[in-house]
Amino acid sequence: MNPKTCGKQESRIIFSVLYLYAFTSITIRTLMTKTTTLLSATVLAMLGLIAMAFVSVIPSANAETLVDLEDIEAGDLIRGESYSAVYYYGLDGFRYVFPNDKTYFTWYTDFDDVKWISDGDLADIQIGGNVTYKPGIKMIKINSDPTVYVVGAGGEIMGIPSEDLAEELYGSTWNQQIDDVADGFFSNYTMGSELEFASQFSASGETATAHSIDADKGLKLYLTVSIQDNSYSPSELELDAGRAVRFVNDGSNKHTASADDGSWGTGTLNAGENFTRYFDEEGDYDFHCAYHDDMTGTLIVE
Numbered sequence: 001m002n003p004k005t006c007g008k009q010e011s012r013i014i015f016s017v018l019y020l021y022a023f024t025s026i027t028i029r030t031l032m033t034k035t036t037t038l039l040s041a042t043v044l045a046m047l048g049l050i051a052m053a054f055v056s057v058i059p060s061a062n063a064e065t066l067v068d069l070e071d072i073e074a075g076d077l078i079r080g081e082s083y084s085a086v087y088y089y090g091l092d093g094f095r096y097v098f099p100n101d102k103t104y105f106t107w108y109t110d111f112d113d114v115k116w117i118s119d120g121d122l123a124d125i126q127i128g129g130n131v132t133y134k135p136g137i138k139m140i141k142i143n144s145d146p147t148v149y150v151v152g153a154g155g156e157i158m159g160i161p162s163e164d165l166a167e168e169l170y171g172s173t174w175n176q177q178i179d180d181v182a183d184g185f186f187s188n189y190t191m192g193s194e195l196e197f198a199s200q201f202s203a204s205g206e207t208a209t210a211h212s213i214d215a216d217k218g219l220k221l222y223l224t225v226s227i228q229d230n231s232y233s234p235s236e237l238e239l240d241a242g243r244a245v246r247f248v249n250d251g252s253n254k255h256t257a258s259a260d261d262g263s264w265g266t267g268t269l270n271a272g273e274n275f276t277r278y279f280d281e282e283g284d285y286d287f288h289c290a291y292h293d294d295m296t297g298t299l300i301v302e
Contacts, residue, residue, distance in 0.1 A: 235298070247274060
């Protein structure tokens with residue numbers, strides 16, 4: 001197949017550090033699910049540059065009213081004051097990056113609903129990963145491989161073995177409905193089985209099911225552990241594997257939630273600060289406060 005890249009003629013977005021991402025394609029969530037206590041300053045700096053690469057045509061900050069962080073809701077599009085990078089605020093409390101304009105425009109037609117928040121508030125929201133193409137809207141390929149893929153739920157991609165099958169799925173203009181994805185972003189997708197029949201994939205059905213990025217990624221509301229000045233509340237919490245837990249310092253002193261085995265931790269949380277982490281593997285996670293040894297807690301992941 002000789003697919004063509006389909007571009008946007010209206011609002012264009014400049015990407016100054018697109019290929020830098022190829023070296024930092026691991027997402028924050030992946031790092032948090034491993035036995036890594038702290039992210040390196042290098043990775044954080046690179047991810048920050050990646051986010052700043054998403055520059056959109058939006059009015060200057062003076063023309064917009066800033067929204068308080070507590071007024072931001074799951075499903076909102078957000079950005080800071082200094083840079084035009086736009087993020088999706090997920091149900092799990094993380095912000096998700098649009099790698100480029102093509103990805104953004106499979107989900108939205110304009111920037112009218114983007115909410116502006118202060119740079120400080122934006123920095124307080126952890127990055128959860130990248131947004132993938134909305135299922136069914138476009139086919140994708142990478143520059144280094146001629147294989148064309150359909151995009152299903154959760155970023156699952158399935159190869160199309162022939163032009164005839166591509167035409168059955170997307171009509172006679174199928175070769176105008178393909179976008180090239182940079183190799184560095186391809187790792188955001190999950191490889192599925194190659195299609196054999198057109199009946200195995202319904203573009204319109206996949207699109208209808210993905211009514212939001214939350215739904216497409218299967219995001220769920222985070223659970224909360226409140227850190228008081230002398231205890232965790234609750235001190236024991238049961239949860240299903242794959243859920244996020246937010247630790248919130250509701251006390252007046254500095255606190256942490258630090259794994260007893262040293263495998264993870266929130267770092268120091270000042271009063272009012274929070275840290276969210278996914279727990280994907282079953283088991284008991286015992287933790288304590290690094291500043292107050294008598295404060296202990298347990299997460300039971302089932």
